[in-house]
Amino acid sequence: MxxxxxxxxxxxxxxxxxxxxxxxxxxxxxxxxxxxxxxxxxxxxxxxxxxxxxxxxxxxxxxxxxxxxxxxxxxxxxxxxxxxxxxxxxxxxxxxxxxxxxxxxxxxxxxxxxxxxxxxxxxxxxxxxxxxxxxxxxxxxxxxxxxxxxxxxxxxxxRSAIGQRPQPGNGTQKGPSLNRDHYSSRAQTQSVADKNHYIEQLSGLMGSKDFKDRIQGINQIVADSQNDPNVFDALSARLTESNSKVNLHTLMVLPEIICALEENMAQVVNTLVPAIVDSHLNSKNKPIYCAAVRAIDALISNLDNTHLLQLFCNKAMFLNGKAKADLIDKVAAIVTNIGYRKPQMVKQRALPLLWHLLGISTHSSSTHNLCNALYNEMGSELAECAMSQPLNIRQTLNKILSSLP
The missing domain is CATH 1.25.10.10 (Leucine-rich Repeat Variant)
Known part of the structure; x- marks a missing residue:
């Protein structure tokens, strides 16, 4: 031969x-x-x-x-x-x-x-x-x-040097391009030549045709997110793919990743929030819906909410169904969280959402919650700002404000 x-x-x-x-x-x-x-x-x-x-x-x-x-x-x-x-x-x-x-x-x-x-x-x-x-x-x-x-x-x-070598990351292999049994982030990051090569391997797992490999890649991101926020880039696509098992697993591990990265998450929220909200906040699959809500809550708890306010307001304006109500409630929570230190930001970003809601909706509990949060931060200035709005919006606002305790 x-x-x-x-x-x-x-x-x-x-x-x-x-x-x-x-x-x-x-x-x-x-x-x-x-x-x-x-x-x-x-x-x-x-x-x-x-x-x-x-x-x-x-x-x-x-x-x-x-x-x-x-x-x-x-x-x-x-x-x-x-x-x-x-x-x-x-x-x-x-x-x-x-x-x-x-x-x-x-x-x-x-x-x-x-x-x-x-x-x-x-x-x-x-x-x-x-x-x-x-x-x-x-x-x-x-x-x-x-x-x-x-x-x-x-x-x-x-003597053990060659034993440390990684497998090439081609994205479809069954062998461990990243260790399939242990998700020790520091050890795994050090098993490749440099960060770029490591991310290339991880992206191979995340793009694999085998959903089990994609889940493995998600778990690897959870472990490694504490050391390098850049490994998060491959995750958003797993939220929007067609396999519900991968969707759910990704949503379930997001709070852990968000907690580890904290303010470093600010650089990816513009990609992450739409992937969560658009795809899963209206889901009829209860575990997926609940996991999506927990992921949003984790963002609010771990990031400076100024990074989220505009994004949440924009999404709440165009969503429908339960997702719209949920996101309005999240905006109300953010208004309460940052209103005392960012009053101008709250006016510029949350008031347009309120005028939109008052112009199209019935007196939903979520709209009431947002009115209440804004009134608590702005007081009588809220009614003054409404003077430039159409009559029906002013009337609806006054009706809601008069019902507040």
Whole structure:
């Protein structure tokens, strides 16, 4: 089988860079693994490096780096640095190149292999022998940094370095691109080369065709939200997808995320609130409706309400049904929360909603609640502001105000 290996591996590596996730996964996780398992390590290395090391597609280089790392573990550090024929002379320059790759994932695999080999006494001699003078200085600097700070700025045991490697995040894999059993946020964040690569992996889970993988991604966001608000970006789409199980799970974990992020949530409320309100606040599914209400309440409890007032007022103006009444009540609560310190903001943003409600609705309890909240903050100024409104609005307002205790 060795004679046909190079051609076959090159073809499968190309498939690993395919835009179709099913083809990519099949090539990488099934066919290529099987092919490599039936050939000698030296032939496998030669085929992988010839077929994928210099490819322009980063997905191909990532796949190549992963399988090379597997072979390095299989061959063993001692054999590699001993100068094994057809292995060391090809492998050391390749690892040095991967350790500097533009792709974070390929770069991480390369550096893991360097760290793994660096425990061997002959490691420096091997570098001196097989790297050019220019490459040598760069790689030694990388190795020194890895020895002192580890792969993710923490000291690490060189012998366990390759055991830390992540799986490539393609979005459909069943294997743990992020740990499926533990959601330890700090450990998971440190298991990838950098933040951008981590978010790319997480987005792969969140975009998976398997709803269980999407739920896993949601749980990962819950764990990691305490460390990095940017991981929240992938969540909003899960609120608007068609699978109600994913919707419910997302809504149920939102209060925990919101509590962890607090004011950092301000940067995503313009996306999050419509996803909750438009899709779920009128839901006939009681668990989903209740979870949506709890998520809105969590926003009010944990954020400066000035970030929410305009958004809630706009939504309340155009919603229908129970969602409209619920959001009017939330606006009334916000008016009470911030009216004493932001009176001008309350006038500018809440009064247009009140005039709208008085002009179209019956004396609903929610409209009464908003009138009451505004009157408590503004007093007689509320009636004065209404003087510029049509007669029917002034009459309705006066009727409500006269009924207040």
């Amino acid at each position: 060795d004679c046909e290996l190079e051609v076959t591996v090159k073809l499968l590596l190309k498939k690993a860079g395919d835009s179709n996730s099913f083809i990519r996964q099949d090539a990488d996780k099934t066919r290529l693994d099987v092919k490599l398992s039936h050939c000698t390590p030296s032939r496998c290395l030669h085929a992988l490096l010839a077929g994928g090391l210099n490819d322009r597609n980063k997905a191909v280089r990532n796949c190549t780096a992963q399988h090379v790392a597997d072979l390095v573990t299989k061959i063993g550090a001692a054999r590699i640095v001993s100068g094994a024929k057809d292995i060391t002379d090809n492998l050391i320059p390749a690892i040095g190149k991967l350790a500097q790759d533009a792709s974070p994932e390929a770069r991480l695999f390369g550096r893991q292999m360097l760290l793994f080999l660096s425990a061997e006494p002959k490691f420096n001699k091997v570098l001196d022998k097989y790297l050019t003078t220019k490459e040598l200085a760069t790689i030694k600097k990388i190795v020194n940094t890895l020895r002192t700070k580890g792969l993710n700025n923490e000291p690490v045991n060189p």
